[in-house]
Amino acid sequence: MTVKAIEKSIADQLTEKGWEVEPIELRNTQIAACLGCFGCWVKTPGTCVINDGGRETTRKAIQSDLMVWLTPVTFGGYSSELKKALDRIIPILLPYFQSYQGQIHHKMRYQKYPKLLVIGVQESGVDYEETFMALAERNSINFRPPAHAVSVFQRDKDPKTIPVFVEEQLKKVEVIS
Amino acid sequence: MSQPRNVLLLIGSPRIEKSNSYAIGKFLVDKLEEKGLVAEEAFVTRLVNTGEGTEKLLKSVDNADIIILATPMYVDSFPSPTIKAMELIHEYRKIVAPTKPQMLVAIINSGFPEKEQMDIALKILRNFAQASNFKWGGGIRVGWGMALNSEPLNEKKGMTRKLTAGLSLASVNLSEGQPISEKAEDLASTLFVPLFLAKTMTRLFLNRGWNKLAKGNNAQDKMYDRPYELNR
Numbered sequence: 001m002t003v004k005a006i007e008k009s010i011a012d013q014l015t016e017k018g019w020e021v022e023p024i025e026l027r028n029t030q031i032a033a034c035l036g037c038f039g040c041w042v043k044t045p046g047t048c049v050i051n052d053g054g055r056e057t058t059r060k061a062i063q064s065d066l067m068v069w070l071t072p073v074t075f076g077g078y079s080s081e082l083k084k085a086l087d088r089i090i091p092i093l094l095p096y097f098q099s100y101q102g103q104i105h106h107k108m109r110y111q112k113y114p115k116l117l118v119i120g121v122q123e124s125g126v127d128y129e130e131t132f133m134a135l136a137e138r139n140s141i142n143f144r145p146p147a148h149a150v151s152v153f154q155r156d157k158d159p160k161t162i163p164v165f166v167e168e169q170l171k172k173v174e175v176i177s
Numbered sequence: 178m179s180q181p182r183n184v185l186l187l188i189g190s191p192r193i194e195k196s197n198s199y200a201i202g203k204f205l206v207d208k209l210e211e212k213g214l215v216a217e218e219a220f221v222t223r224l225v226n227t228g229e230g231t232e233k234l235l236k237s238v239d240n241a242d243i244i245i246l247a248t249p250m251y252v253d254s255f256p257s258p259t260i261k262a263m264e265l266i267h268e269y270r271k272i273v274a275p276t277k278p279q280m281l282v283a284i285i286n287s288g289f290p291e292k293e294q295m296d297i298a299l300k301i302l303r304n305f306a307q308a309s310n311f312k313w314g315g316g317i318r319v320g321w322g323m324a325l326n327s328e329p330l331n332e333k334k335g336m337t338r339k340l341t342a343g344l345s346l347a348s349v350n351l352s353e354g355q356p357i358s359e360k361a362e363d364l365a366s367t368l369f370v371p372l373f374l375a376k377t378m379t380r381l382f383l384n385r386g387w388n389k390l391a392k393g394n395n396a397q398d399k400m401y402d403r404p405y406e407l408n409r
Contacts, residue, residue, distance in 0.1 A: 033222060033258050034251065036191040042390040046404040059405040075304040076297075077254045080264055084257035094401070095387040097289075097379045104289045104379050110403055126308065131300045138253040138297055 002121050002155050002162075007070055009166040014066075017176055022060065026081040029053040033084055040091035046109060047091060054088035062092050064114045066175050067145070069136075073120035073152060076131025086139075093142070105142055115173045116145035124156040147173045178278050178312060178354035181242035184209050188220045189248025189259035197286045197322045202247030204330040204341060205284070208348035209243075217241070221262040234262060235269050243280045243314065243351055249322070250287040250298050267309045274310070281306040282314035282347075282357060286325075290375035292318040292366045315350075315357030317343065317365040321375050323383060339367050 011021045031054040039049035048054055061067050071082040078086065092113070093106040118136040122128060129152045136150035149172035153165055170176045186206045190196035206216045219237050224230035238244060248259045255263075283302045285295045295318040306313045319325075324336055332341040343365025347357040368375050391397045 033191060034256060036196070036249065036251075036256065038390070041400075042387060043394045043396055045391070045396055045399045046402045062405045063407050074260065075263065075267075075301050075308060077260065077301040080257045080261035083252070083254065083260050086252050087257050090252065092405075096384045099376065099380065103291050103294060104376055109401070110406060128304055131297060131304060135253055135297050135301070138294075142253065 002153065002159065003070055003072065005159055005162050006119060006121065006153060006166060009163050010068060010070075010170070013163070013166055013170060013176065019066075019175070024057060024060070024085075026057075026085050029057065029085075031057065031084045031088060034087035034090075038095065041095035045091070048088055050088075054085065057085050058089045058092060061089055061114065062110055066117065066173060067114040068117045068119065070119050071121070073122040073126075073128050073132050076128035077135055078120075101141060103141075108144060113143060113145050115175065116140060116143060116148040117169055117173050118148070118150040119169060120150075120152045121155055122152050124154065128152075149173045178242070178280060181280070181351065181354050182215060183241045184214045184216045184243040184245065184351075185237050185241035186216060186218045187238075187244055187246045187262070188218065189246060189255055189262070191222045191256055191258065192327065193220045193222065195327050196249070197319070197325045197327050198247040198249055198284070200325060200327055200329055201284050201286060201317075201319060201340070201344070202245055205245060205344045205348055205351075208345055209352055212348060212352040214243075214352060222256075222258045225258050225261040225265060231265055234265065238266055238279075239273075239275070241279060242277070242354075243282060244311070245282045245284060246302065247284040247286075250285050250295050253294075254298050254301055263305045263309075267305065270309045279311050280314035280351075280354075280356065281309075281311035282351065283316035284319065285316065286319040286322040288322050290321040290368060290372060290379055292320045292368075294320070313356060315347070315362055317347070317357070317362055319366065321368055321379070323386070324369075336369050339369055340365050343367070 014021050030052050032050050071078045094109045096107045097104050098107045120132045133150050140148040151169050186202045188198050190198035210216050224234040248255050285298050287295055299316045330337045330341050343361050346361035350357050
């Protein structure tokens, strides 16, 4: 319910500003789990060897201007539904290693990457916010978006606050002013 | 925790038996078997997508005194089937309370040399353990996984001497019903070469390894392809 309401608010606010928004309901998208085969790096570079919704999701992700990851906070991480898609988008990176911010990371395949907004919806009674924020920050080091933001919305919060919350997040990634 | 009897090795890698997760977890479990524990192996990718598999997974977890989750790090956390397994186990234990104290041990491996890159993943597993009524049994972070090449660990090999020594020490702790000691965690999580050297070798030699693999697939000229690039 909360996730849906946030999704709707994002779509409404961006559409109003002239954006074209395409929601992908991962629960209803056929995406097999990553095989860990490295085929997307050394057999068909840039394309996953599995021909299913994972390829299309990856194409849409890299061709977008803003990528939003919306997920229930799951022990401080992402749900398995979101993760199945994220595991499959690694061909947008190169296999080659480089030193970046003092650590080893993969090199970038593309010249342009979308901005990244990560929103987690957290159940009451748990506090995984710090872990969730840290995870999204780590991801932004790997995917190096031109702008990124991460935030957690508490599920027990008044749903009427959702539009303002969403507006604040969209401002953080500089897609609305 | 009293003397444990049953240990479950839960493998999170989609590469199943041909994975570093299995090689590392198997070494630890073999040591525990030597100490009289009864071991069972389960592979999450074979279980989480069917009702029958889920039932088997939950039954195996229920039966174990110690669950060792050995998994690679994917995109700073775990492969999606591992997360699915965590979700299933958590939901089940909210309804069916565990009948005995159980301990969860984490072994995470990554291709990056820095063990710190696995800190967030480890924290997620700690959160899962706490939320699902497992006692935390400690976590081992194995960096530079490619050097292990998914082969069975050898105590006499220089490359795996620290890792196997740490795992052996961990097996003593676990067989006594204790969490893995900091000493065992540190030893098993320490690279066999200084970090600066591992990082240099990663950039110089492992990158050549990708080219070699690509050459085997006749894909060496396509390594930098951008199949989804928009011309704008």
